Structure formats: structure tokens, C-alpha cells
Amino acid sequence: MDLSNLSHSSTPSHSISENLNSETGISTSSLSIDPDLDSKVKQWILDMADGSKKEEALNNLSIFSAKREELPDLAVWLWNSFGTMSCLLAEILTIYPHIHAANLPPTLSNPVCNALALMQCVASHKETRLSFLNSHIPLFLYPFLHINKNTRSFEYIRLTSLGVIGALVRSEEKEVITFLLNTEIVPLCLRIMENGTDLSKTVSSFILQKILVDDNGLNYICQTYERFNHVAKILQMTIASVQKNKGSQSPRLLKQVVRCYSRLSYNPKAVHGLLEVLPPELKDDTFKEEMEADPQTKDAFKKLMDNLNKAKTRI
Numbered sequence: 001m002d003l004s005n006l007s008h009s010s011t012p013s014h015s016i017s018e019n020l021n022s023e024t025g026i027s028t029s030s031l032s033i034d035p036d037l038d039s040k041v042k043q044w045i046l047d048m049a050d051g052s053k054k055e056e057a058l059n060n061l062s063i064f065s066a067k068r069e070e071l072p073d074l075a076v077w078l079w080n081s082f083g084t085m086s087c088l089l090a091e092i093l094t095i096y097p098h099i100h101a102a103n104l105p106p107t108l109s110n111p112v113c114n115a116l117a118l119m120q121c122v123a124s125h126k127e128t129r130l131s132f133l134n135s136h137i138p139l140f141l142y143p144f145l146h147i148n149k150n151t152r153s154f155e156y157i158r159l160t161s162l163g164v165i166g167a168l169v170r171s172e173e174k175e176v177i178t179f180l181l182n183t184e185i186v187p188l189c190l191r192i193m194e195n196g197t198d199l200s201k202t203v204s205s206f207i208l209q210k211i212l213v214d215d216n217g218l219n220y221i222c223q224t225y226e227r228f229n230h231v232a233k234i235l236q237m238t239i240a241s242v243q244k245n246k247g248s249q250s251p252r253l254l255k256q257v258v259r260c261y262s263r264l265s266y267n268p269k270a271v272h273g274l275l276e277v278l279p280p281e282l283k284d285d286t287f288k289e290e291m292e293a294d295p296q297t298k299d300a301f302k303k304l305m306d307n308l309n310k311a312k313t314r315i
Contacts, residue, residue, distance in 0.1 A: 075125030205256035
């Protein structure tokens with residue numbers, strides 16, 4: 001497997017973990033630039049085919065996958081190197097028999113999370129994103145999104161799987177949204193927003209918001225009253241949860257939910273529904289401090305209120 005001639009891109013891509021740092025609180029430690037890094041990474045990719053070296057190679061690659069400025073071509077190398085994506089998929093499939101276990105030891109969960117982190121890298125890169133999508137590999141992650149346990153190991157797997165989907169939708173490419181709308185991603189995100197941890201809720205609401213940004217996504221959510229009502233109820237529950245349990249993720253989660261409401265208000269049917277179901281916490285000063293602290297949340301909220309006020313005048 002010759003990795004020496006793989007193409008180099010001129011600009012680094014950014015993973016969902018990097019771009020959601022301000023929204024999820026996930027941070028990565030700074031790493032020194034190693035002049036021999038390219039050769040090391042290529043060797044690690046080769047080592048993934050060696051059972052005795054695979055776990056260490058996965059761990060090393062996952063660490064550097066979050067530092068795209070140092071390794072802008074990692075996704076391209078992973079995708080174009082022979083058998084690498086099959087190795088990552090095989091690693092993920094090893095956890096399937098244990099998906100209903102009460103808990104998972106790190107020896108099982110860590111390699112899977114590392115493989116998912118590398119898939120997130122591939123999903124983030126403009127040169128590999130659509131090929132990754134068209135391979136239907138993301139569908140193999142959906143069983144992890146069905147997990148309803150919040151133990152640490154399962155939460156890491158679920159959160160990293162959400163990160164892969166989040167990396168896909170961040171591009172806001174129509175092909176991505178169209179693909180996802182033909183899967184169960186919306187109900188899965190809504191379920192996690194209802195029952196998941198704050199961090200999983202934040203990434204799930206980010207995915208929902210990106211789907212709503214697309215006109216087809218907005219129309220899909222608002223196509224039937226039942227579908228809109230389900231989304232509205234989950235958003236309302238999320239707002240109540242943020243108000244009740246204010247924590248480190250609260251401002252980030254609030255931002256995504258307000259953005260979802262704001263986008264829904266651009267649909268002529270949904271905006272009238274929002275007049276009836278908008279949470280009281282968004283009608284008073286409950287989140288005044290959070291709004292003032294984040295211009296993006298404040299701007300989305302202002303657009304929401306403007307659209308609601310316009311709708312009132314048309315009644």
C-alpha cells in the first residue's frame with residue numbers, strides 16, 4: 001500500500017469537534033509540530049492492517065485527527081489507502097454483539113471511539129465527505145444512536161457517532177441533507193435530545209438545526225402537523241431542561257435550540273404553530289443573561305421574535 005503519492009490539499013478541514021468547541025466544550029490539547037509527522041502517520045495507517053499494531057495505530061491517528069492544521073491530508077490518506085476504511089468499519093462492527101450489555105470495558109469502547117474519530121475526520125474533509133456519504137458507512141453508526149444507556153463508555157460511543165453525523169451536516173451540502181432525510185436521523189436526534197446527556201443533546205440539536213437550515217429539511221419537518229408538533233415538543237422539553245439544570249453546556253444547547261425555533265419561524269405554517277407552543281421561558285427574561293452574553297443566540301432570538309410578531313399581524 002503506497003501512501004507516498006496521495007494528494008495534498010491546500011487548506012485544512014475542520015472536524016465537528018473543533019467547530020463545536022465553543023458549543024460542546026470539547027477541547028484538544030496543543031501538539032508540537034513534528035517534521036517527521038507525515039511519515040509517522042503513513043506508517044500508522046499501514047499498521048492498522050496489522051492486528052498486533054492496530055490498537056496503537058488507531059489511538060495515535062485519532063489523537064492527530066483533531067489537529068487538521070498539522071495534518072490537512074489525513075482524511076484523504078485514510079480514504080484512498082487500500083483497506084483502511086474497511087479496517088475502521090470492521091472495528092466498529094466488533095462492538096455490535098455487546099451493544100445491549102450493561103457497560104463496556106475501555107478495551108472494547110476505546111478502539112471503537114478512535115475508529116469513529118477517524119471517520120469524523122473523513123466526514124469533515126471536502127474531498128472525501130460525499131464519497132464517505134455515498135458509501136453508506138454512516139448508516140452503520142445508527143445502532144449506536146439507538147443506545148439509551150448513559151454510562152460513560154456508551155455515551156462516548158454515542159457522542160462520537162453524533163460527531164460523525166455533525167461533521168457531515170456542517171457543510172450544509174444539499175446532498176448530505178437529502179441523504180439524511182431518507183434515514184431515521186431526525187427521530188434519533190429528537191430521542192437523544194429528550195433522554196441524552198447535555199453534551200449529546202447539544203450535538204443532536206446542532207444536527208437538527210443544520211437540517212432545518214436546508215429548505216428541504218425545513219419542509220420535511222413542517223410537512224405534517226404531527227411531525228412539527230413532535231419537534232416542537234422536544235424543543236420545549238429541552239428549553240425547560242436548560243432552565244432547570246443550568247450547567248456548562250446550557251448556553252451552547254440554548255443557542256442551538258433558539259436557532260431551531262428561529263428557522264422554524266420562516267415556515268408559514270410553523271410560525272403560526274409557534275405562536276401557540278413557544279415555551280414561556282422564551283417569552284420572559286429567563287434567558288436574558290445568556291442572550292446578552294452570546295450575540296449569535298441573541299440574533300437568532302431576535303429573528304424569531306420578528307417573524308412571530310409579523311405572523312401575529314396577519315391573524
